[in-house]
Each structure stands twice: as structure tokens, then as C-alpha cells.
Amino acid sequence: MKKHILGFCLSAIAISGYSQTFNAGIRIQKTQEMYWENGVSAQYSFKNLKPNQLFFGFDYVTTRLGSAIGSNAMKQDNFIFSGSWAFRKDKAFHPVARLNMGYFYADYEEEIFSSLPNTAFLCAPEFVLNYEIPNLPLSVNLGTGYYVGFTSEANSPGTLQPLYYHLDVHYTIFKNKDHE
Amino acid sequence: MNKLIYLPLIIVAILLGSCTKEPTDLDGLLDGDIIMDASLYAPEDYLISVKYPNPSVDDLNKHILIAIHGFSASTFEWQEFQDYSDTLGPYRVSQVLLDGHGRTYEDFKNSTWKDWSQAIKREYEKLEELGYTKISLVGSSTGGPLILELVSSGYFESHTNPKYIFLIDPIIVSSIKIQSIAGLIGPMLGYVEAENSGDEVKYWYTYRPQETVRELNALMKAVRKDLEKGITLPSNTYLKSFHSDKDPTANSASTVLIYKGVTSSNGNHIDAEIIDSEIHVFTRLALREGITQKDIANQQKAFEEMATKLSK
Numbered sequence: 425m426k427k428h429i430l431g432f433c434l435s436a437i438a439i440s441g442y443s444q445t446f447n448a449g450i451r452i453q454k455t456q457e458m459y460w461e462n463g464v465s466a467q468y469s470f471k472n473l474k475p476n477q478l479f480f481g482f483d484y485v486t487t488r489l490g491s492a493i494g495s496n497a498m499k500q501d502n503f504i505f506s507g508s509w510a511f512r513k514d515k516a517f518h519p520v521a522r523l524n525m526g527y528f529y530a531d532y533e534e535e536i537f538s539s540l541p542n543t544a545f546l547c548a549p550e551f552v553l554n555y556e557i558p559n560l561p562l563s564v565n566l567g568t569g570y571y572v573g574f575t576s577e578a579n580s581p582g583t584l585q586p587l588y589y590h591l592d593v594h595y596t597i598f599k600n601k602d603h604e
Numbered sequence: 605m606n607k608l609i610y611l612p613l614i615i616v617a618i619l620l621g622s623c624t625k626e627p628t629d630l631d632g633l634l635d636g637d638i639i640m641d642a643s644l645y646a647p648e649d650y651l652i653s654v655k656y657p658n659p660s661v662d663d664l665n666k667h668i669l670i671a672i673h674g675f676s677a678s679t680f681e682w683q684e685f686q687d688y689s690d691t692l693g694p695y696r697v698s699q700v701l702l703d704g705h706g707r708t709y710e711d712f713k714n715s716t717w718k719d720w721s722q723a724i725k726r727e728y729e730k731l732e733e734l735g736y737t738k739i740s741l742v743g744s745s746t747g748g749p750l751i752l753e754l755v756s757s758g759y760f761e762s763h764t765n766p767k768y769i770f771l772i773d774p775i776i777v778s779s780i781k782i783q784s785i786a787g788l789i790g791p792m793l794g795y796v797e798a799e800n801s802g803d804e805v806k807y808w809y810t811y812r813p814q815e816t817v818r819e820l821n822a823l824m825k826a827v828r829k830d831l832e833k834g835i836t837l838p839s840n841t842y843l844k845s846f847h848s849d850k851d852p853t854a855n856s857a858s859t860v861l862i863y864k865g866v867t868s869s870n871g872n873h874i875d876a877e878i879i880d881s882e883i884h885v886f887t888r889l890a891l892r893e894g895i896t897q898k899d900i901a902n903q904q905k906a907f908e909e910m911a912t913k914l915s916k
Contacts, residue, residue: 579850
């Protein structure tokens with residue numbers, strides 16, 4: 425346990441050494457005609473690479489924290505890496521363009537379904553509206569994206585549907601002053 | 605710059621203009637007003653309740669399988685199983701035509717999914733009135749969620765429990781990803797055109813109104829929600845779902861969801877089988893191009909399995 429805490433602290437120090445801003449929080453996501461998938465969201469920008477304008481992020485959303493709670497909905501996970509560009513970054517309310525890449529996994533649970541496609545590569549352009557709450561280390565992101573398919577539709581997991589909406593609430597863990 | 609101000613208005617006008625889009629030149633298609641489903645002219649050739657209005661004791665001892673076709677299809681979808689089945693044998697097949705189907709494009713457009721299932725209920729209740737007690741159901745594609753909706757709505761609480769339920773490539777989630785946003789883009793498109801070939805145009809609608817695609821989505825969503833909560837079969841009802849592993853229309857995950865969501869009255873899992881096939885509704889091979897020996901074997905195996913169960 426001590427090792428894990430130490431590892432986490434070292435990682436945080438390492439990140440803060442290079443990072444301009446580091447936000448983390450929760451994501452609530454709904455897919456059109458499909459599930460609620462909720463989870464965690466984090467993003468950071470580097471000191472020497474368009475600070476507070478170019479962000480790299482990671483999101484994990486799952487039906488295990490959404491539609492599958494107490495129901496027979498499919499248990500499925502999305503691991504998403506993203507790159508974002510903030511426009512009008514000095515304004516509290518500003519638009520963001522984002523490109524997501526990631527991995528989708530649906531748990532079919534039974535051996536008889538082992539031959540069915542249950543994983544997919546994720547790629548989704550996304551449009552986000554970001555609002556940084558003045559005088560508070562909080563920001564709210566409202567976004568919508570569309571998964572682009574790279575395989576034939578018959579070979580894509582059926583519960584991965586393309587259009588989704590999400591709400592992220594981020595807490596600013598640290599934010600250095602702009603160098604530019 | 606001023607012209608740019610009008611751009612959104614122009615786009616809105618184009619979109620609104622396209623809302624009235626209707627297909628033209630429907631001659632030779634099921635969508636027109638000349639070709640109708642044959643069961644409308646000769647119901648006695650399709651419906652057991654009409655063919656045997658005064659059933660004998662022998663007739664009443666037979667299993668009756670109500671065969672239900674899918675979205676935009678017609679009774680033709682189950683004709684091969686009708687032809688396969690021996691009318692002198694221990695079971696008979698009653699092919700229902702879903703309401704709103706097999707008629708004109710306008711009739712289809714104006715129908716809802718609740719209308720579609722009325723034909724199933726009518727035949728089921730007529731068979732009950734005539735004294736049949738061994739009634740079963742088979743549904744292909746949209747026929748699947750229509751049957752599941754009957755179960756989840758409690759329909760069978762006041763009717764004879766079905767003996768067997770067979771689902772062939774049932775649709776709970778679509779393989780066609782863009783279908784999930786039909787509610788957003790549908791009004792702009794008006795309709796979507798199916799890729800029917802040859803004589804298929806006489807048995808399937810070529811043009812699918814966006815209104816009915818949205819109805820299909822509503823049905824899929826309602827049944828998916830029911831499955832999430834859990835559906836319990838009536839007592840002594842057997843259910844098996846067959847699904848093509850590479851179904852291009854009804855995603856094979858549909859059968860996973862049915863397997864997770866439906867239990868027998870004693871709490872057991874239903875039966876499910878994944879078929880090595882790229883065909884949607886693998887039991888219908890007539891009029892298809894490029895049929896392989898494997899496709900024929902898949903069809904015959906499913907027919908044989910259903911026939912064996914219905915012959916008990």
C-alpha cells in the first residue's frame with residue numbers, strides 16, 4: 425500500500441514538473457439510443473507546448489457505473505486518450521476541439537458468445553464547450569462526439585453506437601501561470 | 605459578410621424543403637398500389653385460422669406455429685419454412701402479415717410498431733377461440749422484439765402460454781450505426797432506400813419512411829429496456845434465439861442481450877446459438893444471390909430443429 429501511495433506521489437510530482445495545468449474529475453456520458461456510461465476524466469497541458477491551450481487527456485467511462493448498475497445492460501468499458509485544442513483560452517467560456525482515440529470492450533460473459541466481436545478501436549472527433557467557474561478551481565465541459573467506424577458494421581460490437589454526449593466536471597489540481 | 609448571415613436561413617430552408625421528400629415511381633414495387641402481399645387476397649393460404657375455420661379434433665391436436673416476418677418484409681420471409689413443413693404432419697405454420705406491411709408505402713409510413721403486432725394478436729386469439737392449445741411463435745428480425753414485447757407486456761397472462769418461441773436474427777441493437785440517429789437526421793432524409801435485388805422488390809419495401817425507422821428504433825429501445833429489467837417467460841414456454849455471427853442488419857449483440865435479459869419461469873437461461881453466417885435472417889434464402897452450401901446447411905439445420913420440437 426505504501427508503495428502505491430509513494431508511486432502516486434512521485435507521479436504527481438513528475439507530472440507537476442512538466443505540466444502547466446492538471447485537471448481531473450468525473451464524466452457523465454450518454455450515447456444516443458444506448459447506454460449511460462460514467463467514469464473519470466483527466467487532462468493536462470505541458471509547460472512548453474501551448475500551455476492551457478493544447479491538452480492531453482484520458483477518460484474511462486463504463487456502463488458498470490451507469491446503465492449496468494442493477495440491470496442486465498451490457499457491461500462495457502471505454503478507454504479514451506484525447507488531444508484537445510482550446511479556442512479563446514483566456515475567456516471563462518470557450519469552445520474546444522478534441523480528437524479521441526481509444527479502445528472499447530464489451531463483456532459478453534458467456535462462452536457461447538466468444539466468437540462475436542466485442543472489442544473496437546475508437547476514434548471520435550468531438551466538440552466541447554468549456555466553462556471555467558471564476559474564482560473556483562472547477563470547470564464544466566459539455567461535449568458531443570461521433571465515433572468513426574473502421575470495420576464493417578457487422579463486425580463491430582452492437583452496443584457501441586456512434587453519437588454521444590457528455591458532461592465533465594473537472595477539479596483543477598494545479599495550474600501554473602502562463603509562460604507565453 | 606452580410607451574405608453569411610443568410611447562410612443558416614438557407615440551410616434551414618433546404619432542410620425543411622427536404623422534409624416533404626417522398627419516393628416516386630413505385631410501379632413494380634411492393635411500395636406501390638398494384639403489388640400487395642398475397643395473404644391479403646388469399647388469407648386461407650397463409651392463416652391457419654382462416655384455412656381451418658372448423659377444426660377437427662385431429663386439427664386441434666396439432667402444434668400451430670405463428671410465423672412473424674421482419675420490418676419492411678412480408679409473408680414471403682417464412683414461405684420456405686411453410687414449404688419445408690409437411691401440412692399432414694404434427695404441426696402447421698400460420699404466416700401472419702404484420703399490420704402496415706405488404707400494402708402501400710403510405711400504409712407503411714402511417715403505421716406504428718404497436719400496429720405491427722396487432723396481426724400477431726389477432727391470429728393468436730382466433731386460434732385460441734377455435735380451441736387450439738399448442739401455439740408457438742417464430743419471429744425473424746423485428747418479429748423477435750415484437751414477440752418479446754408481447755411477453756414483457758403480460759399479454760400471455762390472459763392467454764394460452766406459447767409452447768415454443770424461436771427467434772431468428774432478432775433485432776435489439778442494429779448493426780447499421782447511423783440508424784441510432786434516425787430521429788435527428790430522418791426528417792431531412794424523408795426515407796432510406798433498401799438494396800433489394802431482382803424480385804425482392806415485390807416482397808420487401810424498397811423505400812423505408814423515416815417515420816417507420818423511428819418506430820423500429822422505439823420498439824428496439826422499449827424491448828432493450830425491458831430486457832435490462834428482466835423478462836420472465838410464461839411457465840413451460842421454451843425460447844431459443846439463433847443469430848448469424850456477422851449479421852449486417854441486426855447486430856449479433858442482440859442475442860447476447862436477449863440471453864442476459866430473458867429467463868424461463870424456473871429461472872434458467874434460454875437457449876442461444878450463434879450461426880457462422882453473414883446473412884440477416886439466415887432462414888430465408890429464396891431470391892438471395894450467392895448462396896453457399898454453408899448457408900443451405902444453416903437454414904436446414906434450423907428448420908429441422910424447429911420441426912423436431914414442434915413434432916413432439
